[in-house]
Amino acid sequence: MRPLVAHIDLDALRHNYRLACACAPQSQSVAVIKADAYGHGAVACAQALESKALESQVPAFAVACLEEAMVLRDAGIQTPIVLLEGIFSADELPYVDKHRLWMAIHSGWQLDALQAFTPSAPIPVWLKVDSGMHRLGFAPEQAVSVWRTLEAMPEVSALHLMSHFATADAMDTGYFSQQMATLKALAAELDAPLCLANSPATLARPEAHGAWNRPGVMLYGSDPLEAPTKFTRQLQPVMTLRSEIIALREVDVGEPVGYGGRWRAARRSRIAVIAAGYGDGYDRHAVDGTPVLVNGKRAALAGKVSMDMLTVDVTDIPSAAIGSEVVLWGKSHNGEVLSIDEVARHCDTISYTLLTGVLPRVPRHYAGV
Ligand SMILES: Cc1ncc(COP(=O)(O)O)c(C=O)c1O
Incomplete structure (x- = not known):
């Protein structure tokens, strides 16, 4: 699956x-x-x-x-x-x-x-x-x-x-x-x-x-809100968009990653390929540097989002391996939270479009029923 x-x-x-x-x-x-x-x-x-x-x-x-x-x-x-x-x-x-x-x-x-x-x-x-x-x-x-x-x-x-x-x-x-x-x-x-x-x-x-x-x-x-308050800090994410690393590769300094070669390695880098793309509703406008959580640690999008995949620089996360947890927004297994509002800012959009944009091909799993 x-x-x-x-x-x-x-x-x-x-x-x-x-x-x-x-x-x-x-x-x-x-x-x-x-x-x-x-x-x-x-x-x-x-x-x-x-x-x-x-x-x-x-x-x-x-x-x-x-x-x-x-x-x-x-x-x-x-x-x-x-x-x-x-x-x-x-x-x-x-x-x-x-x-x-x-x-x-x-x-x-x-x-x-x-x-x-x-x-x-x-x-x-x-x-x-x-x-x-x-x-x-x-x-x-x-x-x-x-x-x-x-x-x-x-x-x-x-x-x-x-x-x-x-x-x-x-x-x-x-x-x-x-x-x-x-x-x-x-x-x-x-x-x-x-x-x-x-x-x-x-x-x-x-x-x-x-x-x-x-x-x-x-x-x-x-x-x-533009400026957080004591109430907004108490909000809890309801949706966690979670996937896994499906491939890993090393790229040399100067090598491009993804369509158009938008991202280029400034150092020898380890690139993780994640099963999630704009065909799932993940915003294609996400810029290089858009945060994701890999094994609960922050990593950065590297390269344009594809239809079914996206690529992340995991050079600084040695534990990253095939099958490692990747959270696109929401809460990681280790309790770390990546706010959808932060992701939306990197996509020049708002949380409303990201949430309503998750496509039917992404299964919804419910907890707390
Ligand atoms: C008429 C109306 N009321 C309430 C809401 C809820 O707004 P929000 O999601 O910002 O709380 C909306 C959302 O678009 C709306 O159109």
Whole structure:
């Protein structure tokens, strides 16, 4: 068997969820498990968060669309599920009703569709306001009349005001404060309960904590903040992308390694070939020097990532041998952690793309079920 596996630690997922709740004890924390729980497997993660191993039940899950919600319902997940982008067409409403889903409303046509529909029970609705992200949502001026309309509709229950931050992760809080001011004014006018905080706001912006928060990436152990805090240091990696050395060779000074000969040996070097490549979702943009753990010790990528393999300079790790453990991100057998955020910085990307980019050919193995 090819040795590359994504190990998913469900105890770490529960630990991170508890941390999200501890950061915002006055809020209910919806667990964001869209995009197949950021690549971790939505059903397994939902089951882990529904299990008795978590002392307080997760009050709701959030997904992007009906299809993602249906996968969870088909697997027997009973917890409320909110559709963060609501419906994509009016014919989804009978399913929203039948499967007891909650929905965001971000556009006039969604409001019209709901008005024309008679559900068997009122549908919980989160009205999405564009407070500055300029992606989805009603402008604050429009939101007042839409709120009043929704409030008066018997088809609607548990109405909340929802918005999303563009810069909650940044050290410069200027634009975040501007969005907060808009939302505070609107919430005061409407006397509306709020659902605003994503992971960075859950971790570091208590003023954004509302009736509900929506932590996502932090549940998987990634630190979304530009500057770490005492909370982010407590996050535990949920996914460990682990493989092995499948070949070793020595190269002389000046010899190139891999496509295009990007890396050249500055000294006589020992190069390990690892079973993992961009065909598995490991980012091809990884630069020379991107860290990996070999037998729990840090080593550096040497040469461009290939489809099924990558190459690492293990000159300084004499114990490296065929079959040695290689961690691309996550936790090594000796307890050493390689943060996915550090790897992402070497790929000029973010942990979100690395996690959601791990391809189906990489088997997921679960612990803590
Ligand atoms: C509307 C909405 N809420 C919450 C989240 C969770 O964000 P994060 O993963 O940064 O916590 C996302 C993620 O993209 C989102 O789109």
